[in-house]
Amino acid sequence: MKSNTRDRILEVFKKSFETNNLHKVKLSGYESPEEDLKAVIIKPVLIKDTKVLQYVHSYATRDVTKNKELKDGLDHLEEMLSSFNNFSMVTTEHVYQWNSKTSRLFKSANSQAVKTNQDHDKQKKYMLDQQSPYLKELGITNASGNIIGSKSHKFKQINKYIEIMDSVLSSADLSDPVRIHDAGSGKGYLTFALYDYLKNTKDRKVEVTGIELRKELVEKCNALAETCKYTSLKFIEGGIADQEAIEAEVLLALHACDTATDDAIALGIKSNASVIVCSPCCHKQIRKQLSKGTQGSISPLLKYGIIKERQAEIITDVIRSLLLEAHGYKTKVMEFISSEHTPKNLLIVAVKSKSLQDSTNKLQEVQNIKKEFGIEYHYLEKALKTI
Numbered sequence: 001m002k003s004n005t006r007d008r009i010l011e012v013f014k015k016s017f018e019t020n021n022l023h024k025v026k027l028s029g030y031e032s033p034e035e036d037l038k039a040v041i042i043k044p045v046l047i048k049d050t051k052v053l054q055y056v057h058s059y060a061t062r063d064v065t066k067n068k069e070l071k072d073g074l075d076h077l078e079e080m081l082s083s084f085n086n087f088s089m090v091t092t093e094h095v096y097q098w099n100s101k102t103s104r105l106f107k108s109a110n111s112q113a114v115k116t117n118q119d120h121d122k123q124k125k126y127m128l129d130q131q132s133p134y135l136k137e138l139g140i141t142n143a144s145g146n147i148i149g150s151k152s153h154k155f156k157q158i159n160k161y162i163e164i165m166d167s168v169l170s171s172a173d174l175s176d177p178v179r180i181h182d183a184g185s186g187k188g189y190l191t192f193a194l195y196d197y198l199k200n201t202k203d204r205k206v207e208v209t210g211i212e213l214r215k216e217l218v219e220k221c222n223a224l225a226e227t228c229k230y231t232s233l234k235f236i237e238g239g240i241a242d243q244e245a246i247e248a249e250v251l252l253a254l255h256a257c258d259t260a261t262d263d264a265i266a267l268g269i270k271s272n273a274s275v276i277v278c279s280p281c282c283h284k285q286i287r288k289q290l291s292k293g294t295q296g297s298i299s300p301l302l303k304y305g306i307i308k309e310r311q312a313e314i315i316t317d318v319i320r321s322l323l324l325e326a327h328g329y330k331t332k333v334m335e336f337i338s339s340e341h342t343p344k345n346l347l348i349v350a351v352k353s354k355s356l357q358d359s360t361n362k363l364q365e366v367q368n369i370k371k372e373f374g375i376e377y378h379y380l381e382k383a384l385k386t387i
């Protein structure tokens with residue numbers, strides 16, 4: 001590589017990094033035959049709020065990752081430029097390409113640049129307050145309140161959830177303060193977000209309780225609630241099914257594992273909750289029973305593993321929805337967030353209805369489905385003790 005090309009690359013690389021415009025650098029076509037080095041990818045990353053350069057050296061069977069500050073990173077890039085045959089660098093506005101055959105540095109407009117700007121504009125419409133302290137403590141934003149690149153999907157997911165919850169809770173008849181229980185609260189992303197949104201953005205009186213099996217998560221979340229001065233947010237340790245004394249007005253369960261979703265729905269129904277919202281996770285309980293139903297006309301529906309798995313998910317969630325309706329809820333099933341972000345994207349939203357529902361009919365529909373697919377029982381039936 002000619003020295004003026006090399007200097008130009010280093011100059012653009014440095015400037016793009018400093019102005020937050022550097023996306024990615026790729027070097028390939030390593031010249032040394034002794035090493036099985038396939039490519040090196042360089043990206044800016046945030047490590048504990050400090051921006052550094054991440055170098056991933058990809059060998060035939062392993063990757064080696066090293067983080068470097070700008071000065072060392074520039075030295076390392078300069079060294080590598082003399083031993084690779086192909087170089088490309090993507091910045092917000094441009095794409096730079098060089099290879100040893102043409103030996104010229106080509107610069108073209110980055111066709112993704114418009115999209116990047118659009119994404120940036122969209123951020124203004126997000127419902128979450130990016131400056132809220134819990135987002136920083138949970139590692140979603142940095143000290144300046146900017147979303148950390150690798151967490152942008154999580155941030156969008158939380159926003160979408162808040163958008164849905166805002167609309168569901170606005171249309172329900174709830175007390176003041178509204179009492180919300182989040183069953184299987186985990187690290188508390190959604191619990192904190194909902195609390196902060198209702199309390200600090202909507203100025204609503206709320207009491208939010210996370211229920212979680214794992215002691216260390218409960219301790220962390222309670223400590224974080226204290227740091228953020230979220231006085232009516234607390235987390236309790238325990239199993240969802242063991243919560244006899246709880247009176248949930250709004251019962252949430254997001255990605256609670258397998259039958260923990262049923263325990264949460266049962267807790268909501270037993271508490272006569274006005275709103276029950278759940279996003280099911282894995283669906284093992286019904287899947288196991290489907291194996292017995294591989295006779296007769298429906299057997300082709302269960303022939304292929306992946307299709308069978310999806311059937312199990314559909315049957316599990318349809319029965320959940322029917323049982324909710326049998327207990328007086330108007331139920332909707334919707335997509336929580338695009339499947340591009342997570343396959344666990346179904347949301348069951350149930351709001352207690354003031355008008356009487358035809359429960360016999362709904363229970364009969366459950367029995368019909370079970371008979372058709374050779375299902376002995378759905379865990380939610382047991383949790384509700386309706387059988």
Ligand SMILES: C[S@@+](CC[C@H](N)C(=O)[O-])C[C@H]1O[C@@H](n2cnc3c(N)ncnc32)[C@H](O)[C@@H]1O
Pocket residue numbers: 183184185186187188189190211212213214217238239240241253254255256257260263281
């Ligand atoms: C996949 S995480 C989801 C966390 C959170 N709801 C979210 O969507 O980010 C599921 C959490 O539920 C908890 N969990 C599973 N079964 C539970 C049960 N029966 N009672 C209480 N917590 C449970 C797990 O320990 C885990 O932290």
